[in-house]
Structures are given as structure tokens and as C-alpha cells.
Amino acid sequence: xxxxxxxxxxxxxxxxxxxxxxxxxxxxxxxxxxxxxxxxxxxxxxxxxxxxxxxxxxxxxxxxxxxxxxxxxxxxxxxxxxxxxxxxxxxxxxxxxxxxxxxxxxxxxxxxxxxxxxxxxxxxxxxxxxxxxxxxxxxxxxxxxxxxxxxxxxxxxxxxxxxxxxxxxxxxxxxxxxxxxxxxxxxxxxxxxxxxxxxxxxxxxxxxxxxxxxxxxxxxxxxxxxxxxxxxxxxxxxxxxxxxxxxxxxxxxxxxxxxxxxxxxxxxxxxxxxxxxxxxxxxxxxxxxxxxxxxxxxxxxxxxxxxxxxxxxxxxxxxxxxxxxxxxxxxxxxxxxxxxxxxxxxxxxxxxxxxxxxxxxxxxxxxxxxxxxxxxxx
Amino acid sequence: xxxxxxxxxxxxxxxxxxxxxxxxxxxxxxxxxxxxxxxxxxxxxxxxxxxxxxxxxxxxxxxxxxxxxxxxxxxxxxxxxxxxxxxxxxxxxxxxxxxxxxxxxxxxxxxxxxxxxxxxxxxxxxxxxxxxxxxxxxxxxxxxxxxxxxxxxxxxxxxxxxxxxxxxxxxxxxxxxxxxxxxxxxxxxxxxxxxxxxxxxxxxxxxxxxxxxxxxxxxxxxxxxxxxxxxxxxxxxxxxxxxxxxxxxxxxxxxxxxxxxxxxxxxxxxxxxxxxxxxxxxxxxxxxxxxxxxxxxxxxxxxxxxxxxxxxxxxxxxxxxxxxxxxxxxxxxxxxxxxxxxxxxxxxxxxxxxxxxxxxxxxxxxxxxxxxxxxxxxxxxxxxxxxxxxxxxxxxxxxxxxxxxxxxxxxxxxxxxxxxxxxxxxxxxxxxxxxxxxxxxxxxxxxxxxxxxxxxxxxxxxxxxxxxxxxxxxxxxxxxx
Numbered sequence: 001x002x003x004x005x006x007x008x009x010x011x012x013x014x015x016x017x018x019x020x021x022x023x024x025x026x027x028x029x030x031x032x033x034x035x036x037x038x039x040x041x042x043x044x045x046x047x048x049x050x051x052x053x054x055x056x057x058x059x060x061x062x063x064x065x066x067x068x069x070x071x072x073x074x075x076x077x078x079x080x081x082x083x084x085x086x087x088x089x090x091x092x093x094x095x096x097x098x099x100x101x102x103x104x105x106x107x108x109x110x111x112x113x114x115x116x117x118x119x120x121x122x123x124x125x126x127x128x129x130x131x132x133x134x135x136x137x138x139x140x141x142x143x144x145x146x147x148x149x150x151x152x153x154x155x156x157x158x159x160x161x162x163x164x165x166x167x168x169x170x171x172x173x174x175x176x177x178x179x180x181x182x183x184x185x186x187x188x189x190x191x192x193x194x195x196x197x198x199x200x201x202x203x204x205x206x207x208x209x210x211x212x213x214x215x216x217x218x219x220x221x222x223x224x225x226x227x228x229x230x231x232x233x234x235x236x237x238x239x240x241x242x243x244x245x246x247x248x249x250x251x252x253x254x255x256x257x258x259x260x261x262x263x264x265x266x267x268x269x270x271x272x273x274x275x276x277x278x279x280x281x282x283x284x285x286x287x288x289x290x291x292x293x294x295x296x297x298x299x300x301x302x303x304x305x306x307x308x309x310x311x312x313x314x315x316x317x318x319x320x321x322x323x324x325x326x327x328x329x330x331x332x333x334x335x336x337x338x339x340x341x342x343x344x345x346x347x348x349x350x351x352x353x354x355x356x357x358x359x360x361x362x363x364x365x366x367x368x369x370x371x372x373x374x375x376x377x378x
Numbered sequence: 379x380x381x382x383x384x385x386x387x388x389x390x391x392x393x394x395x396x397x398x399x400x401x402x403x404x405x406x407x408x409x410x411x412x413x414x415x416x417x418x419x420x421x422x423x424x425x426x427x428x429x430x431x432x433x434x435x436x437x438x439x440x441x442x443x444x445x446x447x448x449x450x451x452x453x454x455x456x457x458x459x460x461x462x463x464x465x466x467x468x469x470x471x472x473x474x475x476x477x478x479x480x481x482x483x484x485x486x487x488x489x490x491x492x493x494x495x496x497x498x499x500x501x502x503x504x505x506x507x508x509x510x511x512x513x514x515x516x517x518x519x520x521x522x523x524x525x526x527x528x529x530x531x532x533x534x535x536x537x538x539x540x541x542x543x544x545x546x547x548x549x550x551x552x553x554x555x556x557x558x559x560x561x562x563x564x565x566x567x568x569x570x571x572x573x574x575x576x577x578x579x580x581x582x583x584x585x586x587x588x589x590x591x592x593x594x595x596x597x598x599x600x601x602x603x604x605x606x607x608x609x610x611x612x613x614x615x616x617x618x619x620x621x622x623x624x625x626x627x628x629x630x631x632x633x634x635x636x637x638x639x640x641x642x643x644x645x646x647x648x649x650x651x652x653x654x655x656x657x658x659x660x661x662x663x664x665x666x667x668x669x670x671x672x673x674x675x676x677x678x679x680x681x682x683x684x685x686x687x688x689x690x691x692x693x694x695x696x697x698x699x700x701x702x703x704x705x706x707x708x709x710x711x712x713x714x715x716x717x718x719x720x721x722x723x724x725x726x727x728x729x730x731x732x733x734x735x736x737x738x739x740x741x742x743x744x745x746x747x748x749x750x751x752x753x754x755x756x757x758x759x760x761x762x763x764x765x766x767x768x769x770x771x772x773x774x775x776x777x778x779x780x781x782x783x784x785x786x787x788x789x790x791x792x793x794x795x796x797x798x799x800x801x802x803x804x805x806x807x808x809x810x811x812x813x814x815x816x817x818x819x820x821x822x823x824x825x826x827x828x829x830x831x832x833x834x835x836x837x838x839x840x841x842x843x844x845x846x847x848x849x850x851x852x853x854x855x856x857x858x859x
Contacts, residue, residue, distance in 0.1 A: 053767070056767070056829070056832070167846070168846070168850075169846045359571075359574070359575035360571045360572070360575055361561075361569075361571060361572040361575035361576070362575070363558055363575075363576065366559075368551075369551070369555070369556035369557060370547070370556070370557045370558075370559070371535075371556070371557065371558040371559065372540075372558070372559040372561070373558060373559065373560050373561060373569075373572040373573075373575060373576050374561075375561075375572070
């Protein structure tokens with residue numbers, strides 16, 4: 001029998017309605033401005049649909065909920081008619097991110113196979129701090145910002161993912177947990193950071209196997225293919241610098257090549273060996289002065305599509321110009337691209353950005369010797 | 379009612395044939411080759427006969443029902459072509475006979491080459507490839523040879539639209555080349571901006587499926603070809619959809635450099651469950667020297683014993699199949715072409731397009747068609763009948779209860795819940811109307827009784843299979859143990 005952890009962040013999304021660009025640390029201000037809680041209603045929407053689908057299911061799945069007492073979980077589950085509910089955590093009043101993390105820990109201690117949460121990127125960060133990639137997580141979208149790759153498209157569609165997970169029909173993919181620095185965001189700057197990697201159930205497009213092209217391939221298999229090609233390139237050009245950007249995709253690829261790459265930093269490889277870790281702009285310029293022949297390996301931030309300018313400011317306009325835009329190799333899985341309509345370049349140098357976006361499309365590696373032309377935001 | 383496998387039906391000691399006692403001394407078999415149990419089922423002749431007859435009665439094919447399997451062109455195979463192909467003189471020709479003894483066969487092959495050359499608008503045609511994808515691989519190898527000859531072996535990228543046939547990427551990998559996928563624009567055409575951005579000195583060629591797998595004619599095809607040619611690359615035509623164009627338009631005239639034909643689709647030789655197919659390729663003057671050989675040539679002499687010869691183009695990529703390819707398929711296709719003649723072939727294409735558009739317009743009453751314009755020989759709609767919880771797969775399963783083979787589903791990948799419907803030209807108005815009535819009734823059921831769809835099929839020997847389990851928990855351990 002599967003166990004699903006379930007929690008609602010009762011204040012998620014409140015800041016957005018009153019223009020606070022997030023609710024982290026400003027819930028009281030949001031309430032004073034007249035914000036109403038909305039996350040429980042979003043969770044109720046998902047749970048009602050899930051109940052309907054379970055009733056129609058010709059292969060009913062046995063599972064139980066583990067949750068928090070009151071508005072952080074149990075109330076919504078009971079209201080939706082679920083009886084298989086075990087309360088394993090009692091949050092403080094009012095609850096905070098400390099409760100989110102403690103509740104997630106309690107779910108994991110109770111043997112949760114999946115943690116379903118209702119909130120936004122902030123909640124995702126808190127949940128992921130505990131689950132890491134050990135326990136998959138799935139978000140019911142209810143926050144102000146939802147850039148992370150663990151959310152269902154809508155509350156209704158999230159219920160389909162839960163059903164698919166219970167039936168064992170879905171692949172678990174690695175997703176990135178991102179968040180905007182809310183203080184900077186409120187000041188007008190949009191600084192997105194990659195915080196963690198998580199596992200989440202993913203439903204690929206159902207395809208007729210004999211005619212399928214790329215998209216049905218599992219996420220990890222795609223990254224392994226990319227790693228294989230990159231490894232061959234590195235062997236062919238043993239003097240060339242390979243500058244590896246931040247993020248889960250590049251880190252996975254590096255892992256496959258036996259390179260101990262940092263998740264959030266920029267690392268440099270030459271001859272298959274790591275020659276510099278977590279470098280800054282000056283380090284990069286120095287390395288490029290000594291060896292001009294270089295490739296830059298980057299993966300866009302899921303959903304937003306930023307290739308340059310978010311989370312990798314070390315790769316400055318000067319660095320990009322030295323490497324040359326033809327030597328930028330963008331990699332992504334089809335699953336990530338399915339959530340990412342356009343690529344974006346925001347290096348801080350408008351001329352350079354225009355140059356990078358000039359052709360309107362950019363080739364993105366999506367497998368072993370497979371690329372897809374992806375639209376670039378003008 | 380389920381039918382057990384022959385292995386499950388096996389009864390120890392039962393035999394199908396009583397062999398006589400050997401009249402030669404036994405031979406010692408090495409002990410490491412001996413097995414106590416050879417794993418073969420033990421059954422009587424009648425057990426075997428009834429088992430396979432029952433299975434055959436459960437089979438579904440073009441000869442017992444409508445089969446609108448998009449992209450596959452499941453059309454009637456005229457019996458006259460079958461009859462001709464079974465003439466003993468064709469059937470019993472040994473491939474090692476001297477050319478002087480098979481001049482009739484060579485005349486047929488030459489005639490077919492000439493017909494295909496004329497239909498496609500190419501300089502030369504090779505009958506060597508044994509299937510459509512085999513033709514694709516041959517064409518890509520020709521591209522490589524062509525670029526190598528120009529000292530441009532660094533051209534390794536093959537551009538493939540995301541509306542292309544699914545075999546194209548596989549052929550690219552088989553040929554040792556790299557793939558760049560080009561997106562489709564909102565009109566169902568190749569996105570010209572994306573194509574332009576991809577074109578460069580590293581591009582070997584474009585694989586163009588036209589009409590594409592949305593069933594739509596590429597409206598800017600001349601511009602597409604110009605962009606590719608301008609960067610020094612070659613245009614490969616995936617001719618699998620020539621059944622929509624035959625007698626109407628010649629791809630060679632458009633500037634396509636190489637193209638394969640599917641004899642089993644366009645010219646009605648049967649789909650043999652994965653083979654035998656036949657995928658001849660045509661080429662323009664620049665690419666013809668690289669065609670796989672041998673080709674049949676006409677020596678135009680008076681001697682009937684040596685009029686037709688075999689010749690291999692001077693820069694040929696070599697043989698891609700043993701002997702002459704799938705000769706039986708060539709006989710059927712040639713019979714089909716001669717039987718219909720130029721006007722008949724054109725009429726077939728027109729009827730294929732007419733039938734598809736008739737279905738498209740009628741089914742649009744209930745099913746969303748995302749690229750809504752006049753289609754060619756097939757079209758793609760969204761199969762979820764606008765009802766939450768009902769998916770394309772449910773519609774397909776329910777169609778089985780009405781006695782129809784379902785359309786291709788979930789392909790192409792660029793249409794959600796895709797149903798790809800290709801009626802072909804050989805179906806009557808009555809058959810099309812019966813299919814339309816079934817589809818509209820299913821759409822109605824999706825609104826009023828969705829459980830009828832989610833639990834379908836109800837009237838087939840085997841109900842809905844657990845496809846996830848079939849895909850993820852494969853266990854062939856007991857088969858052929």
C-alpha cells in the first residue's frame with residue numbers, strides 16, 4: 001500500500017493578490033492589505049477531482065494519506081470525503097516554513113512514497129529541503145511564483161498525476177527547485193536562483209511506440225545520451241576547455257562523465273579532468289586567455305527559459321564574447337522543453353543579447369546527436 | 379474467450395506426426411548439444427490446426443473491414459495484382475539465372491523504373507531498397523557520398539521537421555549522421571524562421587515529408603527547398619505519402635533531389651506485417667550517380683536475349699539488398715500502375731484526398747481539428763471529444779465494438795490526444811458514412827455515458843489490455859523455453 005504525505009501551506013499565494021510578489025515573510029502584511037487565503041480552495045479542487053477519478057477507477061489503488069492536523073491538511077482531506085487519513089504532525093498556529101519542513105520530515109518518517117503539497121516555489125523549497133531526491137514531491141499550484149518543475153499544470157491535472165503515480169504508470173524525473181529572491185524582486189530585480197534538485201512524477205505524451213520519435217524517452221536516458229556525446233567530444237578535443245554551467249541537467253551529465261561538478265557553480269573541464277571548480281568571471285577570463293578554444297555547456301532554467309543571465313552571472317558578456325556564440329552548447333531534455341516555450345538571453349549587454357537572439361531559434365541538444373530548434377525570445 | 383498459447387496447450391507425449399523408425403544407424407551427438415527437453419510444444423495435428431484457425435478468425439485486416447490507420451495507407455490490394463505476381467514465370471525465377479533467361483523480369487523492372495521516374499520527375503530510379511525506411515537510409519548514404527565527393531564531409535546535420543514520419547530520425551542515426559528537429563508553425567507548415575536558423579555549412583540535408591504527418595501540403599515548399607539548397611544541402615523527399623500526389627504533382631519538378639516511394643502504400647502491394655515492402659528511390663541528375671545498384675538498363679538492341687542489362691551508377695553507394703530487391707512487390711506495383719494508367723492513378727490520388735476531406739468535415743462536428751484547412755489524404759484530430767476524462771485511447775477502444783480498426787493514435791506528437799485518420803481512396807461513401815456515424819455516436823457517449831468508453835472494448839475476444847504492464851513488466855521467460 002502506498003503512502004502519500006499531504007500538506008497545504010495556508011498562506012501560499014496571498015502575497016500575489018495584493019502585489020507583494022510572494023508571501024515569504026510578509027504574510028501579516030498581506031493579510032492587512034486584505035488578502036484572503038486561497039490555497040485550501042486550490043487543494044480542495046484537486047482532491048475533489050481525485051475522489052471522482054478514484055471512484056471511476058476500474059483498478060482501485062490502495063493507499064493512505066499522512067498529513068497535518070487542521071487547515072494544513074486534514075480538514076481538506078476530510079471535506080473531500082477521504083477516510084484513510086493519518087495525522088502525523090500538528091503545526092504551530094500560525095504555521096510557518098518551520099512547520100512545512102517538520103511536517104515533511106514526519107511524512108517521511110511515516111514512510112511516505114510521495115509528498116503532495118499545495119503552495120508555490122517557497123513551499124517547494126521547504127519541502128525539498130527535507131525530501132531531497134529521496135522521496136518524490138508533487139505540487140498543487142497555488143503560489144505567487146511557480147518556476148520549479150514539480151507542479152501540476154492545474155489543480156485538476158495534478159490529480160491525474162497522483163492517480164498515475166498510484167498506478168505506477170509514471171516515470172520519476174529530476175526537476176529543479178527554483179525561486180525568486182523575493183526581497184530583490186520587490187525592489188524590481190528579477191533574480192532567480194536554483195536551490196535544489198527534486199524528484200517528481202512526470203507524465204510524458206502517450207505515444208504509439210512504433211512511431212514515437214523522442215519524447216517518450218525517460219528523462220535520465222536522454223541525459224545519458226547527451227553525456228555520451230559530450231564525452232566523445234571531450235575525447236576528440238582533449239585540449240579544449242569545457243565550461244559547465246549550473247543546474248541539475250548539466251550536473252547529471254557531468255556525473256555520467258565522472259566529473260564531480262558543483263550544482264550551482266560554474267566548473268571547467270579540460271582533457272576529461274576538472275581543472276577549476278566554482279569559478280567567477282575573472283577566473284573564466286583568465287582561463288580563456290590561456291586557452292581560447294572552449295565550449296560552454298548550459299541548460300535553460302525550466303519554464304522561464306533563461307540560458308544566460310539567471311543563476312550564472314559569472315558568465316559575463318565578456319566571457320560569452322571570448323567563447324563565441326557558436327561554441328555555446330545548450331542542452332535540455334524534451335520534458336524540460338515541453339514546459340519551456342522560449343529561450344532567453346539576458347547577459348546585461350543588450351547588443352550581445354540581440355546578437356544571440358538574432359536568428360530567432362537556437363539548437364538545443366536533446367539526445368545523442370539530436371537537436372531541436374527552439375524559439376528564442378526577442 | 380482467451381486462447382492459450384501452443385506452449386500452454388502442450389500435453390506431454392502427444393504427437394502430431396508419427397515418424398517411421400530410422401533406417402540409418404544413429405549418429406552420436408556431442409553431449410553438450412543434447413537436451414532432455416527441447417522446449418517444443420507437444421500437440422496433435424488437429425490441436426495445431428484448430429488453434430491457428432481460431433487465431434486467424436480473430437485477425438482483422440483490410441479484407442474484412444475498414445482500416446483508417448493514418449500514415450499506413452491501408453487500402454485494398456487488387457486481386458489482379460496478386461494473380462499476376464503468382465504467375466509461375468515470376469514466382470519461380472531463381473535470382474542466379476543467367477540474365478539472358480530472365481529478360482522478361484528485367485523488362486518488368488525496367489518498365490517499373492521508367493514509370494516511377496515519370497511519376498516522381500526524377501532522372502533515375504533504383505529498385506534496390508526493400509522498404510520505405512530502407513529507402514531513407516539509402517538516400518542518406520547517397521547524401522554522405524555526394525558531400526564527401528565535394529570535400530564537404532563535415533556536413534553531418536540532417537534537418538527533420540517535427541511533422542515528419544517517425545522513421546526519419548531512426549534513419550539519420552543509422553546513417554551515422556546527426557539530427558536537428560525543426561518545429562511546425564501555427565499553420566501546420568515547417569517554421570521557416572527555424573529552418574533558416576538551422577541552415578548552415580554543417581547541414582547535409584533536409585528530410586521532407588510532404589504532405590506531412592498532419593496530412594497537410596507544405597504551403598511554402600518552394601521556399602523550404604530554396605533555403606536548403608542555398609546552404610549547399612540536399613533535399614530528401616519522404617515519398618510515403620505519394621498516394622496523395624501521384625499524377626498531380628512531381629516532387630522532382632519542385633527541386634527534391636532524392637525520394638523513396640512506398641510500393642506497398644502508393645501502388646497497393648500488400649503490407650506484409652512488417653515486410654515484404656519495397657522502397658525504390660529516385661534521384662535528380664546531380665544525385666543519380668550515387669544511387670544503389672544495379673539498375674536495369676535498356677541496351678536497345680535487336681537481340682531479345684540481351685536487350686536488358688544490369689548497370690551500376692559510377693559513384694554508386696553499392697548494393698543495399700541482395701540480388702534485385704523484393705521482386706514480387708515490383709510485379710504487383712507494375713501491374714497496378716499499368717492497370718490504372720496515368721488517369722487512373724491521378725483519380726486514385728484525388729479520391730484519397732476527397733475521402734479524407736469528407737471525413738474531416740463530418741467529424742469536425744464532434745472532434746477538434748487543430749490545423750483546420752483542406753487536408754490531403756489524411757488528417758489529424760484531437761480524440762478526447764472535449765469531455766474531461768475521455769481520451770483518444772478510449773475512443774479507439776470503443777471503435778472496436780463497432781467493427782472498425784482504430785485510427786493511428788497519439789501520433790504525430792505535436793497534436794495532443796491525436797487521432798490520425800486515413801480512409802484511402804478504396805472506401806465507398808457507405809463505409810465512410812458508417813464510420814462517421816460510429817464516431818459521432820462515440821462522441822455522444824463520451825458526454826452521456828463515458829464509462830462505456832473507459833471500459834471498452836466490450837465485444838472483442840480480448841478486452842482492454844493493461845498496456846502499462848505490457849510495456850513495463852515484460853516477461854517472455856516461458857515462451858520458447
